[in-house]
Amino acid sequence: MSEPAPNRPELPPAIARFLGDGPAGRRGAIFDLDGVVTRTARVHFAAWKRLFDAFLAERWDAAPFTKEDYHRYVDGLPRYDGVATFLRARGIYLPRGTPSDPPEAETICGLGNRKNIHFREALQRDGVDVYRSTVTLIERLHADGFGTALVSSSRNARAVLEAAGLTRLFDVILDGSDAAAEGLGGKPAPDIFLAAAARLGVEPARAFVVEDATSGVAAARAGGFGLVMGVDRAGQARALREAGADIVVPDLAATEDMPRPFPSNPDDLRRLLAERRPAVFLDYDGTLTPIVARPDLAVLSDDMRRAVQRLAGLCPVAIVSGRDRADVERLVGLDGLIYAGSHGFDIAGPDGLRIEHDKGAAFSAAVGRAAERLTAGLADIGGALVEPKRFAVAVHYRQVAEADVRKVERVVDDVIAAVPELKKTHGKKVFELRPRFDWDKGKAVLWLLDALDLDRPEVLPIYVGDDETDEDAFRALTARGSGIVVADHDRPSAARYRLETVEDVGHLLDALAETLELRDG
Ligand SMILES: O=P(O)(O)OC[C@H]1O[C@H](O[C@H]2O[C@H](CO)[C@@H](O)[C@H](O)[C@H]2O)[C@H](O)[C@@H](O)[C@@H]1O
Numbered sequence: 001m002s003e004p005a006p007n008r009p010e011l012p013p014a015i016a017r018f019l020g021d022g023p024a025g026r027r028g029a030i031f032d033l034d035g036v037v038t039r040t041a042r043v044h045f046a047a048w049k050r051l052f053d054a055f056l057a058e059r060w061d062a063a064p065f066t067k068e069d070y071h072r073y074v075d076g077l078p079r080y081d082g083v084a085t086f087l088r089a090r091g092i093y094l095p096r097g098t099p100s101d102p103p104e105a106e107t108i109c110g111l112g113n114r115k116n117i118h119f120r121e122a123l124q125r126d127g128v129d130v131y132r133s134t135v136t137l138i139e140r141l142h143a144d145g146f147g148t149a150l151v152s153s154s155r156n157a158r159a160v161l162e163a164a165g166l167t168r169l170f171d172v173i174l175d176g177s178d179a180a181a182e183g184l185g186g187k188p189a190p191d192i193f194l195a196a197a198a199r200l201g202v203e204p205a206r207a208f209v210v211e212d213a214t215s216g217v218a219a220a221r222a223g224g225f226g227l228v229m230g231v232d233r234a235g236q237a238r239a240l241r242e243a244g245a246d247i248v249v250p251d252l253a254a255t256e257d258m259p260r261p262f263p264s265n266p267d268d269l270r271r272l273l274a275e276r277r278p279a280v281f282l283d284y285d286g287t288l289t290p291i292v293a294r295p296d297l298a299v300l301s302d303d304m305r306r307a308v309q310r311l312a313g314l315c316p317v318a319i320v321s322g323r324d325r326a327d328v329e330r331l332v333g334l335d336g337l338i339y340a341g342s343h344g345f346d347i348a349g350p351d352g353l354r355i356e357h358d359k360g361a362a363f364s365a366a367v368g369r370a371a372e373r374l375t376a377g378l379a380d381i382g383g384a385l386v387e388p389k390r391f392a393v394a395v396h397y398r399q400v401a402e403a404d405v406r407k408v409e410r411v412v413d414d415v416i417a418a419v420p421e422l423k424k425t426h427g428k429k430v431f432e433l434r435p436r437f438d439w440d441k442g443k444a445v446l447w448l449l450d451a452l453d454l455d456r457p458e459v460l461p462i463y464v465g466d467d468e469t470d471e472d473a474f475r476a477l478t479a480r481g482s483g484i485v486v487a488d489h490d491r492p493s494a495a496r497y498r499l500e501t502v503e504d505v506g507h508l509l510d511a512l513a514e515t516l517e518l519r520d521g
Pocket residue numbers: 283284285286287290291292293294295296298320321322323324387394396398427428429430432467469
């Protein structure tokens with residue numbers, strides 16, 4: 001019997017896609033150090049703050065150095081450039097001096113050397129923390145034979161790697177001292193990344209770069225690398241994207257990326273649909289209507305109804321909701337659409353399309369029992385709302401006082417314990433008790449693609465949704481379609497794209513319709 005294969009950590013989707021695309025051959029993986037591999041960003045910040053706060057207070061009586069200053073003026077730059085850039089931003093100009101200046105010297109280099117003493121002291125005192133997820137990823141890439149490089153503007157990079165025991169993981173290491181010795185321009189110039197790719201023996205287009213600083217992202221972009229990945233450790237996803245990151249992730253362990261804005265300008269849409277027809281799947285609450293205080297208040301606007309109707313005349317459109325099918329059908333009020341209610345347990349559409357999951361009925365008694373128990377158990381908790389549905393029960397706590405939400409959840413947990421046929425899931429201020437059975441919006445969408453003969457290369461499935469249950473659909477379509485999450489802030493999701501508001505969804509539907517109308521003449 002052969003040995004079981006060791007558990008290989010999964011690759012973040014963007015990296016898996018990049019490595020999977022294009023011809024086989026040597027690929028390169030280039031990592032920045034501080035903030036990507038090691039948690040030294042905060043050690044650096046502390047050292048900079050100690051330096052600048054003392055300097056500014058002594059001589060200039062200026063406001064202290066902040067995290068924002070760090071990210072804006074210092075992070076990712078070679079040390080002396082960091083000193084100069086920050087001081088210039090405060091209107092302070094010092095002579096450059098030379099790297100051999102003593103730490104007391106009032107020169108750019110003197111201050112930089114003083115910061116380095118603070119940094120080394122902290123390193124010795126506190127040691128180095130690593131980002132386990134990054135190290136696991138590099139270990140896997142290294143073991144799989146990818147060329148791995150570490151690129152850092154810091155002259156301390158080797159000391160940091162040694163302290164963390166990571167030197168062995170990199171085929172190439174290029175740090176601030178190498179850059180100075182070889183006359184390479186500092187980030188945002190691409191020089192140091194290009195030098196690393198050359199040493200790995202790979203074309204920049206066949207290598208990916210992981211960076212957490214905007215200057216580093218800009219450098220990799222300028223170098224023409226095949227994939228530039230920003231790691232957002234400091235709430236600066238937008239800035240990283242603007243600097244040129246193809247994708248921004250919260251962490252390299254994340255199996256989900258931060259979706260990028262949906263490219264809804266006409267040219268982008270034309271390109272997206274150049275050789276394909278869309279099949280559009282739309283969630284209801286939070287996607288077609290804004291989230292409101294109670295489910296009965298979530299009424300579809302006339303504009304949105306018109307947009308859905310127009311699109312449905314041009315391509316297949318399905319509404320996929322957690323609500324009962326009859327409920328969502330009544331709310332949307334349009335013929336000619338496909339309606340999938342109860343998270344896909346109950347589907348109906350034109351031309352006699354019909355599936356009520358055969359396992360669903362077996363759970364109706366359990367759902368009824370749970371609804372009764374919940375209604376009784378929650379009667380005394382102000383604002384709690386039980387919404388019984390055919391294949392699930394929703395317990396809304398949007399109007400429950402913060403202090404009572406735990407009580408609501410306890411009642412839900414007790415009911416789940418008493419009715420084990422059901423499982424608890426979570427949505428926007430709602431607990432749902434759903435059949436303990438492996439069926440969800442993702443499986444329903446795949447079923448629909450098959451049933452409608454849409455599982456074909458010339459069809460582009462587009463799914464738009466906002467909530468936890470929509471993530472199943474995003475995941476189901478990862479390889480063959482476009483997931484679009486509706487969220488007003490950056491958040492990890494299995495969707496590839498993000499739209500900020502329900503209004504944007506309406507614009508998207510109109511833009512899709514317009515593109516199809518123009519194309520089809
Ligand atoms: O899949 P969906 O169509 O998005 O349905 C998900 C749940 O939506 C509804 O609840 C949510 O919307 C309400 C109205 O805006 C809001 O008050 C509530 O807090 C949200 O959770 C619906 O009532 C549920 O049955 C659906 O499962």
